[in-house]
Amino acid sequence: MGLLSRKATCNSHGQDSSYFLGWQEYEKNPYDEVKNPRGIIQMGLAENQLSFDLLESWLAKNPDAAGFKRDGQSIFKELALFQDYHGLPAFKKALVDFMAEIRGNKVTFDPNNIVLTAGATSANETLMFCLAEQGDAFLLPTPYYPGFDRDLKWRTGVEIVPIECTSSNRFQITASALEEAYEQAQRKNLRVKGVLVTNPSNPLGTTMTRDELDLLVNFITDKEIHLISDEIYSGTVFSSPAFVSIVEVLKDRNLENTQVWERVHIVYSLSKDLGLPGFRVGAIYSNDPIVVAAATKMSSFGLVSSQTQYLLSAMLSDKKFTKEYIAKNHKRLRKRQSKLVAGLEKADIGCLESNAGLFCWVDMRHLLSSDTFEAEMELWKKIVYDVKLNISPGSSCHCSEPGWFRVCFANMSEDTLTLAMQRLKSFVGSIASKDRSHQELKNSRRKFRTKWVFRLSFQSFHDREQDER
């Protein structure tokens, strides 16, 4: 049989990581309230299932959008034939307006600078193909979304060099961490083409501070490299501080029409805000016309279905709807996050304080048997197989400190979350009582020796009674 390519036969698709393995375990034994109440609860999937009713209600009121009709007339033929990689103009307009709305209309976007792709997965890979050669590198702050190992590296041949962030300063990016990462790349003979950040962060659930963003702008200006800001969670910012987009910072610093303006690229998607990962709607936004031109042609390899473009252009053009959706969605996410945080607190588990995303970054360092990744893996396996919760271990996100886990809260019903918290509380309680009985055993052995000594020294009965209490 003929040989296959190295890409097809190696493991650089990154899918042997625990992120995907936990998913597989869940698939074998998925929780169902009725059919499988003791199954594994999926808390490793960053999906937003909280606001479908709002979308369904809009669909019910606007059947023409799904029915290939415009002003009551069928446009089926037009849509069936529409494969222009420039994208449906009405959809791009509605999308950039929505993106601006999410950013409090503090910035505006030009529909000519947006490129549609089949999901953010496609957008990120396409940007890599446009900005880097095989063997070049991008710097990514850790912890980061495990899928990046595949999306950014597999077919592009680009390397990822981590920017190590730690809990000492809430995992924020520092100037020294940036420099250290850059130097590490140099030592490995890798040419750094840019930095890729996810803002709001996956898995942290935090938005970047203005200081961090300034730092990044300074760094990429100094090194003359690109910045990709993956802002797919920008619509999930449910509490303060408000979301500050990288373009806002550039604008505030009067950097439009400078070189750095053309080196900042945004990735967006409707998978997280609107909860529509199945529809495959992603986008690249760039002020560099060459990037836009190349990415547009490359989007041929992953265009968005015209049927879907049309439906969503109608939905996002309804400003009354988008305003209501954004507000209600935020409210529900905030409420659900609070519930998770409170539930974890009851189990004496803390989280990184967060204001966005569909997950919390949970601190289970105190539950580790030792401060090692082996111990983290042990704990993770216990939680997946014994507690039956699929959560994502920090090591799968390349976190430099063991003991952190990403726990999702928006992909299940409230009752299921309650159950998950109960299971976790019991688990922690059982560890505590194991520790307690372990301690008691140690104590009782000591007491026995003392008693014997006391017996020898004529104090028996009194002590024996004390022991039995």
Next chain:
Amino acid sequence: MLSSKASCISHGQDSSYFLGWQFYEKNPFDVVKNPAGIIQMGLAENQLSFDLVESWLRKTPDAMGLKNKEGESVFRDLALFQDYHGMPAFKNELVEYMAKIRGNKVKFDPKNLVLAAGATSANETLIFCLADPGEAILLPTPYYPGFDRDLRWRTGVEIVPIHCSSSNGFRISMHALEEAYERAQKLNLKVKGVLITNPSNPLGTTMTRDELQNLITFAIHKNIHLISDEVFSGTVFDSPCFISIIEAAMDSNLERNADVLSRIHIVYSLSKDLGLPGFRVGMIYSNNQTVVAAATKMSSFGLVSSQTQYLLSCMLANKKFTSKYMKENQRRLKKRKEMLVSGLKRSGINCLKSNAGLFCWVDMRHLLSSNTFEAETDLWKKILCEVRLNISPGSSCHCSEPGWFRVCFANMNQSTLEVALRRIKGFVERSRLNYQQNMGGFSRRLLSNWVRKLSSADHREEHER
């Protein structure tokens, strides 16, 4: 600053194929608003059977409204469905449809089907799976101009042409295969496979059983892959009937069967048969489990919208609809193709005899001022700018002989095709007259004028017919 991929022109989009398209966009024909505009005959789209699909849609509103047979909303499930294994119901229907197109002479397993966002994505993904940068794939000429971009741009894989000529109807000979392989070797390129399009774009012909057997023998002998792009398989409107590569592979010696099947990969799409290029539905079919596994993961970069998967799984599940559609669609394609062929014949222009596709491979060698590609480009420009028809010159399809053009017939209505044919006839006649005019000196011109006056009445009438 940017990658070489972004800044170079290896996306292949400076070819005349795309340039003609751009010209058309600036001055498109419209029977009412722009009757003197350019008629698009360079786009291989099937616009003949939308009414059949729309009629089905009207009868099945729930498929569009994302409701199941019980009238319950399946919106939520679809919104969340991003499994790269694809919607099972959709894949089941697709493999049945693919089998039906092949007269049910072969059967497909949905587990071996990988969905992709169009055949463009499917082809690129297959190349990523089968070849490393710097390696090569052999392609018979003439071939679809888009391959220069789809197969090479981001993969870094090279295309080495297998030269076919009109001497034998552009059939692939064993000799041409060997010659191409040797050429690749001389260029220090490792050949990983052969990619054929069957039915052929731009020829509009289906491959013979002999051609397919030759290809299989060649692939085994050289230990390489065989990709059969069968996107036009549902457009076979005339005999001989379509023989898929899989059918030909089944014919071969059973001993080699598993080996043969593991190196054959099919690409399919709903863009040509069903006329739905906007919906981005493509697929790879392979018996090679490693390829299926890798391609499945790669499909993450171009999944099919679940909204679309749902709609089309409902449509293809309606067997009455698919049977009616296939039959009627093929009948209309045949009729339309015959209209083009006879219209061209009346202008003294012949086509390669074809039985499939959405276009004809037209022989305009006799209209060239010289047997060169420069003359072909001259002619193409004249046809684009003066005759105002956007057709695709053979050179853009890497044809080794000048003078051939691909002319599409299914992407316009009948009256527009009639206009196009009249324009061609007018052009051909003017060319003949110009030729006659340029031939002689003064006296010959006088004589010609006198001859012309006598016969002018006839000419005028013919033109207006």
